[in-house]
Amino acid sequence: MSNDIRIKKGLDIKLKGKAEKTVEQAIISNYCTVRPEDFHGTIPKLIAKEGTQVKAGGILFHDKSNEAIKFVSPVSGKVIEVVRGPKRRIDAIKIEADKTQDYQDYGKFDLDTASPEAIKAHLLASGCWPFVKQRPYDVIANPNKLPKAIFISGYASAPLAADLDFTLQGKETELQEAITALGKLTEGKVHVSVGKTSNSPLAGLSGIMLHKVSGPHPSGNVGTQINKIDPINKGETVWTVNPQDLVIIGELLLTGKFNAERVVALAGSSIEKPRYFKTLIGSEVSTMVYDKGIAKDANARIISGNVLSGKHIKPDGALDYYSNVISVIPEGDDYEFFGWNKPVFNKISTSRALTFSWLNPKKEYDLNTNTNGEHRAFVVTGGYEEVFPLDIYPMQVLKACMYKDLDEMEALGMYEVAPEDFALTEFICVSKQPHQKIIREGLDLMLKEIG
Known part of the structure; x- marks a missing residue:
């Protein structure tokens, strides 16, 4: 099998406000x-x-x-x-x-002589285990189950996503330590995916199976890569880890300290100077957003994560545990008069009905949070399949989740998916259905009933 993954189905949503590749130390959060x-x-x-x-x-x-x-x-x-x-x-x-940080010392860890059980116990005791997630169900990995493989996506294709090639610079030692440790916890391979033309620090690591990814979003989603490399069958488990979480794991193994540092992209059209910040997990977003960011009275939505699958937070909110981007875009609480009945040039759409984004595929848009429509029954348009690259029927999976048919959910491939895999289908949905919420509830039901 070729190590190149080329995705044809999908949609690149080009938004204004991509973070410039400069890093600043964020104001220390109290x-x-x-x-x-x-x-x-x-x-x-x-x-x-x-x-x-x-x-x-x-x-x-x-x-x-x-x-x-x-x-x-x-x-x-x-x-x-x-x-x-x-x-x-x-x-x-x-x-x-505290003004001066005091670290719990977990001790330096010798990987050369350590058994898989000792590595697992060390990661559990030091609080690094929550960084390891599993498919199926997209939850924290069960330490009692052996994964058939581990997947790490070093390629971020979501709108305004942080450039992982940039944020991981200089972290090769920590990344290699984490990869070596995780490699001992599976009998399978550690699959690492990077952009086809990228210069990622992940590409030079040993003990990995390297894959080069190209194509539109969601080519960077780890679920897409799992589907193309080694799909999950019933009874199988795979683990996934975010690259910046690998750095925390690697540093803990090398130094014994849990250093929750993140390089976070502050991006979006509502930001005056989009750029990167060095901060900590759980820090107040106001330490970054209002430092040459947006005016305090601006009508904007702050999202911890990317605009498709991130979480809406308040201005006094905090960076969540897994995010490495804060997206700030205009709040869509205004409505256009006869907006449905006139040509549209300032919005992106997969349909050619009165929309002209297909004429200029490289144009960047200043989109807001307006859904441009109301919730209604599913309309079968065939549009989901155009942006959904997994070998799964998206409409049928969504409906099976809604009427809670566990047998059908299993047969249609629910073991492979996570809510983020349906972010694009939700974005283009003319019925304004909450696809990610539907999938999350379906996965929760399967976890409860099947386990």
Whole structure:
């Protein structure tokens, strides 16, 4: 099999406001917030209660269903608030950061002599295990199941995504250490994908199967790459890790410190000077967004993640645990008079009905959050298949999830997908159906009923 992956189906959404390749140190955040909702399917059991002093890498909570999976603090400081929701659900843990950071010392780890069980135990104890996710179900990996392969996507094709070739520069040592450790946890291969014309630090690592990817979004999605390289069958498991999370894992193995540093892209048409920031997981986004970013009274939406699958956060919100981009675009709360009945030149569309984006494929657009329509019943247009490169029927999968037919969901390939794989079909959906929410609920049902 060729190591080149060429995707033909998909859609590149070119937006204004791509981050310039300059890195600045973000204003040091006074507070750090960890939200258990970032770890889908986890029921938190609190360890660090209000008033507890924690070190960076100190345990905040563990998973109630598997106490071995621990979640740690990105900073050292004092737990000042545990935000609770309905039925005393833990919604957030807020930490007031110390001026001088104090790290929990997990000790340097000798990979040469370590067994797979010892590596796994070290990653679990140090709080690095939540960075390892699994398919099926797109949740934190079950440490008791052996994966048939591990997949890492070093190519970001989503709109305004952070350039991984840039953000990973100089991190080759940490990346190699993490890859070596993960390689011992599977009997299969560690598949790493990079852009066909990229100069990624991942490409020079040893112990990997390298793949070069080209084509429109979602070619950079790890789900697309799994489907083209080694599809998942019933009873099989694969693990996935984000490249910047590999750096944290590698640094912990080398130094014994949990360093939750992120290079984050601040991007979007509402940003005056799009660029990269060096910050920490859970930091306040206001330390980046309002520093030569947007005016405080601007009518904009702040998204932790990319514009297709990211999470809407408030101006006083925090960077979530897995994101490496903050997207800021105009809020779409205005409506065009007879907008449906006149030629459109300033929006992107896969349809040629009164829209002309196909005439200028390289044009960058200043799009807002307006859905340009209301929720209605599914309309069969054949459009989903044009932007969905997986060997799966998207419409049929969505409907099977909606009427909760587990046998049909299995037969149609639900084991392979994650909500982000349906972000593009949701974007072009004329029925304005919430595809990612439908898939997430379907996966949750399968996890509960099938496991």
